[in-house]
Amino acid sequence: MVRRHSPHRVAVLSLHTSPLAQPGTGDAGGMNVYVLQTAVQMAARGVEVEIFTRATSSRDEPVVEAAPGVLVRSIAAGPFEGLDKHDLPTQLCAFAAGVLREEARHEPGHYDMIHSHYWLSGQVGWLARDRWKVPLVHTAHTLAAVKNLSVAAGDKPEPAARRIGEKQVVEEADRLTANTLDEARALVDLYDAAEDKIDVVAPGADLSMFRPGDRTAARRSLGLDADSPLVTFVGRIQPLKAPDVLIAAVAEIHRRDPSSRVRVLVVGGPSGTGLERPDSLIDLSRQLGIEDRVTFLPPQPPDRLADVYRASDLVAVPSYSESFGLVAIEAQACGVPVVAADVGGLGVAVRDGETGVLVQGHDPADWATAVQSLLADDRLRTVMASNASRHAENFSWVHTSDALLDTYARAAWRFGRTAGVERPAGEFSPRRPRGLWRLRRT
Ligand code: UDP
DSSP states (O other): OOOTOSSSOOOOOOOOTTTTSOBBBTTTTTHHHHHHHHHHHHTTTTEEEEEEEEOTTTOOSSSEEEEETTEEEOOOOOOOOOOGGGGGGGGGGHHHHHHHHHHTTTTTSSOEEEEEEHHHHHHHHHHHHHHOOEEEEEEESHHHHHTTSSSTTTTTOOOOOHHHHHHHHHHHSEEEEEEHHHHHHHHHHHOOOGGEEEOOOOOOBBBTTSSOHHHHHHHHHOOOSSSSOEEEEEEEGGGOOOOHHHHHHHHHHHOOOOTOOEEEEEEEOOOGGGSSSSTTTHHHHHHHHGGEEEEEEOOOOHHHHHHHHHHHHHHEEESSOOOOOHHHHHHHTOOEEEEEEEEEHHHHHSBBBTHHHHHHEEHHHHHHHHHHHHHHHHHHHHHHHHHHHHHTTTTTTTHHHHHHHHHHHHHHHHHHTTOOOOOOOTTTTOOOOTTTOOOOOO
């Protein structure tokens, strides 16, 4: 079913990470999931999607059908392997050329909407928008100016050039989507974005995959001990995500209560500056004397990940910065309370005291107290678990994609207007998209 004024074919630009990559390691994470899941939903509504990404292996097929109506085009731009994320700007021209050449093989108007993800893709989207004369919608996912407000020890601040590049894209895009109201405010306050071109569109979770299930069966399927209290970290292993804070917190619980049986499960692979010392968490668990209490699993596909969540008593998201935190929603969708840092979108993803707990700061002692008090209260955890799965129902890719279609419609209208094309009388009146809140200044 195509809505009036829905685009026919969207060129989605995801330069630095492929939706076909396994999330949870390297540069693949929530953005990959977002790009793929919203594309699948768009296609189900009759909107074709072609996702352009940079080829990272000589084995990458130039084009793959990821789902009916969703093509992934891998563009050769720079070396296949081993290009550092910070060197990606050197390949923007090559990537842009690949995208423009693909479009030139088709009739004019082949793509009637561009949606770029992350600032690097926004740079290419802006050029393609000018050439193709179709609207550009941009989703930043993360912002350098926000990330740099809380840099983890051992991490590097984002370079000034990224912030400049982001600001250019913010200015050029016809519409911007932000994951949360706070991100929208950051776009206005830190990037001078025009308020009236921002839509707040919350990301989602695959609620058919992530749903409550049997904890014992999940533990059995993962080969985990049946009884010990289990606190789990899921995500890319890098200082920004702070899995070390969870390990130190659990060590502190064992120090406070030597009879404690609490264990930690860490699921994911190295990423970013975490790649420099991939074994650092194993070393840390050893130094803290809890190596026999920590289990590491490599990145898991979604069905196995659902079992990881179900097997857990709590899921911890201790990140220093998080534009939303899909892991927090997925865990709650599986009926698991979340202990999260009170940063970025986690304040929206987790309802403090109802579906989990938000912790201020990253002091392992505070994290130990939060985890310990939740593990000690079975009744509270049961209430939180049922609140959590209800709360997660507000976040689905169906909602996200509906809101994006509204954004596309508004972008089309704005683009027409800015390009001097008159708005067709009576055909479309831009309505308030789901999730768009007026930006209130506090
Ligand atoms: N993920 C996964 N397998 C893993 C670890 C993570 O599929 O082993 C996925 C997870 O389901 C989630 C995404 O990676 O959808 C991580 O998204 P999040 O927003 O939590 O963090 P990001 O990676 O975007 O910083």
